[in-house]
Amino acid sequence: MERELALEIVRVTELAALASAPWMGRGDKNSADGAATSAMREMFDSVSVKGTVVIGEGEMDEAPMLYIGEQVGSMNGPEVDVAVDPLEGTDIVARGLNNALSVIAVAGKGQLLHAPDMYMEKLAYGPSLVGHLSITDPMEATLKKAAEVLKKKVSDLTVMILDRTRHESLIKVLRKVGVRIKFLSDGDVAGAMAPAFPEAGIDLYVGSGGAPEGVLAAAALKCLGGELQGRLMPADASEYERCIRMGIKDPYRVLTMEDMVGKEDVIFAATGVTPGEFLGGVRYMPDERAETHSIVMRAKTRTIRFVKSLHYLPNKPLLNYPQPQPAIANHADMQE
Template sequence: MLERELSLELVRVTELAALAASPWMGRGDKNSADGAATEAMRSMFDTVSIRGTVVIGEGEMDEAPMLYIGEQVGSMLGPEVDVAVDPLEGTEIVARGLNNAMAVLAVAGKGQLLHAPDMYMEKLAVGPELAGKLSLKDPIRITLEKAALALDKPITDLTVMILDRERHADMTRELREAGVRIKFLSDGDVAGALAPSFPEAGIDLYVGSGGAPEGVLAAAALKCLGGEIQGRLMPESEEQFERCVSMGLTDPRKILAINDMVGTGDVIFAATGVTPGEFLGGVRYMPDQRAETHSMVMRAQTRTVRYVKSLHHLPNKPLLRK
């Protein structure tokens, strides 16, 4: 069982990652932004009372110097947990100075989180009003009809979010033919999947394909919010198919429900905005070497969502200067 005191400790991790990435906003250097966020997140994890294993991270050990899959994180005191991280969700967003970049992580009991391979996943994400009422098996037109009926409004009043990618050309055409409003997302797959669960975002459904690791992070958040995500892996080669099987997915193309991705136990999700977004503000620099961050942390067991606004005195953040 996850201790509730862990929630605030995890927010401190995403806060530091966001603060480290923020100076790279608009500088056109996504790798430096990601590297700064990753190093800061790794350093802050050392102060958290967990025995964590990274199951979703920056890549394999030979690809990533830190926060790689299989890496041990935490103080090695406390519960054994699975850890999923994206130190900078939206590296290109930060490089270009756009909206919706976040530092995100999720923690669940050992063995709970899906070891999602780094490949595309077809996704359907909805908020609490549509949870349990739609299916990824259906063609998109049927999905829209069911959503409109459940929400008691015309299809033309639906707003659907989708990543702006060439691979979505056919689906975009079908959405246009159905008459729905489309909100394109340049990057930020986790933020997109969460959007339908926040009324202020004005999004009814999130559709299309994105990264499988991001799908698991979104599933952790949606379990806390009462929303839903369904996913189906999209292996594009025999090698990718076999990789899924080697990770324990005997049927890589089956539809994954939220419990398939994050288990049936407790989950904690934390995120801090790097740039302003639909439901989190970005890092804001203040006079006297201070910076303001806006975060959220939530727990599946209680369905409590906390927003944390923090004011940081930057000279007192030694881990930022490492």
């Protein structure tokens, strides 16, 4: 892939973030997601690729745009797989919380795993722990190994996990061992990336989250030199059969980085919608301007770029600026 593609991709995540940011704190996650998705889809038309969405907003009959199998890009350029999450953290934006991102990963055709929409067990960590850990080990053994490699006491480790009832037994183990726990309300991609940023102060990311988000996080960690191991968690026979139909012959096997993002180059870009562990959120400035904070990375070179941009909103026709006043969210949306 051409290196210029990295900067083209970050322009797409910037626009999606700018489109969803006005919905921050309004209790309407569907409108926030719809705005991000629509902006991302339209902006992709300017990107010089022949792209196929392998991770998107659902199947063709479930999603009006950015569905799995949709063709994106200008159709002039390399053939690529595209994984998107226009708004990773819809509830985060609706509730005005941290760590919402607009995310894209791009790799050569056939490189990205077609991950089914189900839970995936995950173990993510930074470069220092690559090659030392296994998701098949008991958590106590994993923590002990991590502490030894990092030359820390187990009690000095900080582990991030989504705050979910399904993690109760795992949290009990973490408490028993005595590590520090940092709970995450939402934002699975940002959480899995956090151990690769020393300033985040996170040693491991554990627990289960969405499988599509696992592939996006694996793409980011490949660029960062970290690692994510995953294992799908089909809830029933229908989910198991869906894995088979999507080409995953053994749904319960451990998925490595190579399984999820291939051996070749990967480009990853993310723009913060709300402030998070390593990116600031969209910030509105005087004179109809808005500031965005993005990260764009390429696995081949391991170059990491933090991009701070100042946008003049009236010159963004795809945003339909000034944007209409959001409608009052219904009670059901606010309760989710």
